[in-house]
Amino acid sequence: xxxxxxxxxxxxxxxxxxxxxxxxxxxxxxxxxxxxxxxxxxxxxxxxxxxxxxxxxxxxxxxxxxxxxxxxxxxxxxxxxxxxxxxxxxxxxxxxxxxxxxxxxxxxxxxxxxxxxxxxxxxxxxxxxxxxxxxxxxxxxxxxxxxxxxxxxxxxxxxxxxxxxxxxxxxxxxxxxxxxxxxxxxxxxxxxxxxxxxxxxxxxxxxxxxxxxxxxxxxxxx
Amino acid sequence: xxxxxxxxxxxxxxxxxxxxxxxxxxxxxxxxxxxxxxxxxxxxxxxxxxxxxxxxxxxxxxxxxxxxxxxxxxxxxxxxxxxxxxxxxxxxxxxxxxxxxxxxxxxxxxxxxxxxxxxxxxxxxxxxxxxxxxxxxxxxxxxxxxxxxxxxxxxxxxxxxxxxxxxxxxxxxxxxxxxxxxxxxxxxxxxxxxxxxxxxxxxxxxxxxxxxxxxxxxxxxxxxxxxxxxxxxxxxxxxx
Numbered sequence: 001x002x003x004x005x006x007x008x009x010x011x012x013x014x015x016x017x018x019x020x021x022x023x024x025x026x027x028x029x030x031x032x033x034x035x036x037x038x039x040x041x042x043x044x045x046x047x048x049x050x051x052x053x054x055x056x057x058x059x060x061x062x063x064x065x066x067x068x069x070x071x072x073x074x075x076x077x078x079x080x081x082x083x084x085x086x087x088x089x090x091x092x093x094x095x096x097x098x099x100x101x102x103x104x105x106x107x108x109x110x111x112x113x114x115x116x117x118x119x120x121x122x123x124x125x126x127x128x129x130x131x132x133x134x135x136x137x138x139x140x141x142x143x144x145x146x147x148x149x150x151x152x153x154x155x156x157x158x159x160x161x162x163x164x165x166x167x168x169x170x171x172x173x174x175x176x177x178x179x180x181x182x183x184x185x186x187x188x189x190x191x192x193x194x195x196x197x198x199x200x201x202x203x204x205x206x207x208x209x210x211x212x213x214x215x216x217x218x219x220x221x222x
Numbered sequence: 223x224x225x226x227x228x229x230x231x232x233x234x235x236x237x238x239x240x241x242x243x244x245x246x247x248x249x250x251x252x253x254x255x256x257x258x259x260x261x262x263x264x265x266x267x268x269x270x271x272x273x274x275x276x277x278x279x280x281x282x283x284x285x286x287x288x289x290x291x292x293x294x295x296x297x298x299x300x301x302x303x304x305x306x307x308x309x310x311x312x313x314x315x316x317x318x319x320x321x322x323x324x325x326x327x328x329x330x331x332x333x334x335x336x337x338x339x340x341x342x343x344x345x346x347x348x349x350x351x352x353x354x355x356x357x358x359x360x361x362x363x364x365x366x367x368x369x370x371x372x373x374x375x376x377x378x379x380x381x382x383x384x385x386x387x388x389x390x391x392x393x394x395x396x397x398x399x400x401x402x403x404x405x406x407x408x409x410x411x412x413x414x415x416x417x418x419x420x421x422x423x424x425x426x427x428x429x430x431x432x433x434x435x436x437x438x439x440x441x442x443x444x445x446x447x448x449x450x451x452x453x454x455x456x457x458x459x460x461x462x
Contacts, residue, residue, distance in 0.1 A: 123272055124309035124368075128323035128375050129298035138326055142313050 003187035004194055011191075014177030015198055021095060021173060022160045022202075028099035029159060030152070033106025038136070040111050051107065058104035063097075064165050070097045071169040094166050102159045109151045113144035146217050153210040157203045164199075174198060223248045223379055223410045224269065229278035231264055238264045240434035242278070246379075249408045253421040253442070256431035257457060262414045265431070266381050269412065270301040283378045299327065302372030306384040308364040310356035316343065316367050317352040320374045328375070335374075342370040346400050362393030366400055373404075380404065382413040398424075418462060422446060430454045 039051035058066065071093045075081050081089050117140050125135040167176035178195045182188050224246035231239040238261045246252050254262045267273040269280060271287055271294045280287040283300035311319050320339035324330040330338075343349060346366035356364055365385055372380060382401065386394040398420050405411055405424045415421065421428050422442045429439040430449075438445065438454045446462070449455045 118309075120305060120307050120309035121311065124305065124311065124371075126272060127270060127298060127303040127305075128371065129295045129327045130323070131295050134326050138322060139311055143311075146313070 003181070003185040004190055007181040007185065007191070010177050010181055011174065011194065011198070014172060014174040015202075017171065017173040018160070018163050019202070021098065021163045021166060021171070022156075024095050025098045025102055025159050025163070026156045028095070029102035029106045029155070032099060032103030033110050036103065036107040037110035037114065040107065041114060054100075055104045055107050058101050063101045063162055064168065066097050066101055067094060067165060067169045090170060094169055094171050098159070098162060098166065102155060102162065105155055105158075106152065109148055109155060110144070113148035114140055116147055117143045146214075149210060149214050149217070153207060156206060156210075160203055160206070161199065223250070223283065224412070225279075225281040226269075227279040229265070229268060229280060230276045231261075231268055231273060232276045238434055239268070239276075242431075242434075242436055244429065244436060244439070246410060246412060248410055250426050251405045251409075251411045251413065251424055252427050252429060253425035254412065254414045254429045254431060255416070255418075255421065255457075256437075260431045261434040262431050263383050266303075266383050266412060266414050269379075269381055270298055270303050272303075295327070299375050300378045302375060302377035302380045304365070304368050304372055304380065304382045304385045306387050308356070308361070308368045308388070310364050310367055310371070312356055314355075315352065316348065316354050316356070316359070319356070319367055320371045323371065323375050339370070339374055342373050343367070345373075345403075346370045347396070360393060361389045362396045365389065365393075365397045369397075369400055369404075379410045379412070382411065382415065384414050384416070386415065386417055416461065418446070430457065432457070 036051040036054055039047040040055070042048055042051075071090050074093065075089065080093070083089075084092055114136075121139055121143065122135055125139040130139070163173055164175040166173050167179065170176075174195055178191050182191050185191070224244075226242055226244050229239055229242040230237065240261075242261075242265055244252075254265070256262050264273055268275050269282055269287070275288055278288065283297065285292050285297045285300070287294075287297060310316075311322065314322060317336065317339055320342060321332070321335040324335040324338065325332060340349075340352065343352065346369055348363060348366055348370070351359065351363065351367075356367070359367065369380075369385075385401070386397050389397065394417065398417060401411070401413070401420070402424050413420070413425070425442045427439060428442045428445045430437050430445065430451075430453075432453050438449065438451045445454070446458065449458055
């Protein structure tokens with residue numbers, strides 16, 4: 001138990017960063033996903049093309065490669081460290097890359113959710129003179145959102161786990177701290193076990209929260 | 223109130239409406255009958271822009287629908303529509319279903335919108351259901367809410383697209399009764415229906431459509447008793 005107790009503060013420090021990156025990425029992925037989904041469903045062809053290209057690019061390359069490319073590769077050709085600061089750029093780039101990657105999946109979740117709403121709902125909204133924005137905002141999205149909760153929670157759980165890929169690009173989150181602690185203590189089994197348990201607690205509470213949310217938002221009583 | 227000139231509508235190479243021309247006067251109740259696939263519903267949906275006419279001219283509620291400069295949302299405030307499948311907003315209560323249009327589109331204050339909505343719900347016989355959700359109501363009740371939702375926008379014309387076709391037989395009467403009341407109050411109405419009793423009793427004029435064209439039209443008694451065209455005769459023989 002000793003290596004755990006001694007190094008717990010270090011690990012909790014890493015956990016704090018894991019939680020912070022998770023929260024930022026989950027919020028941003030939903031915002032990005034919503035915008036990109038609406039673009040994919042837009043009547044304006046160039047908007048559709050841009051959103052489709054975005055989804056395909058981020059879905060068809062590994063997140064780890066995207067992180068290396070943007071966090072470590074980009075500074076080699078652009079003075080981004082100068083623009084954002086030597087210390088700030090990796091933080092911003094890592095958070096943004098993670099959000100963009102997860103956002104690509106969220107785009108498809110939201111798009112499917114919107115398409116799953118009965119066409120008659122949209123027509124009824126149009127028939128009482130709602131414009132496209134009002135129809136989306138007051139009629140389609142609230143109904144789509146309820147169905148999107150389970151896949152969105154899945155994606156949020158995935159996002160939390162994916163923050164572990166920030167370790168190789170130098171973000172001192174939970175896995176990164178764990179590797180440091182293990183290098184000093186050699187308590188590989190205990191530390192990795194503890195780290196796994198911490199992720200479990202994090203994601204398990206998320207899924208409990210989401211089933212509560214789903215019950216509260218239950219709209220049609222079937 | 224409604225003026226349609228040589229209306230054509232195609233989906234791809236499939237021509238559904240092949241040149242419809244008609245005129246509906248203010249306070250007139252026109253019933254459209256015809257076999258399925260004759261284009262009745264498409265015609266009605268063209269009248270509030272749910273379908274875009276391929277060619278021809280539509281004037282309705284003082285606006286030219288087929289003029290691209292016409293504000294379609296403004297036009298729809300004056301043209302109500304009731305659907306076969308009711309299409310109530312499933313995530314909203316009955317009261318919210320009726321108030322959301324006035325509140326969000328016409329920017330009417332919630333208190334005033336609620337007052338009008340309660341009046342309309344009373345008119346269609348649904349006092350006490352304000353807080354229910356659509357799924358908790360019978361089909362007949364849902365369709366009456368849908369009528370109230372349309373009326374809340376203060377339309378000049380009401381379009382009914384087979385309003386009783388999805389209902390159990392015992393609920394048809396309550397919906398037709400509400401429509402009859404509207405007609406008596408002087409609402410201009412176009413009704414696609416298979417309810418010949420309603421057509422006879424409430425309709426001022428019946429239009430028989432087949433294969434994308436108006437085959438025959440006239441006063442209900444005349445059309446039902448003395449149809450002139452063979453296609454009208456054979457259709458009426460099947461359903462009467």
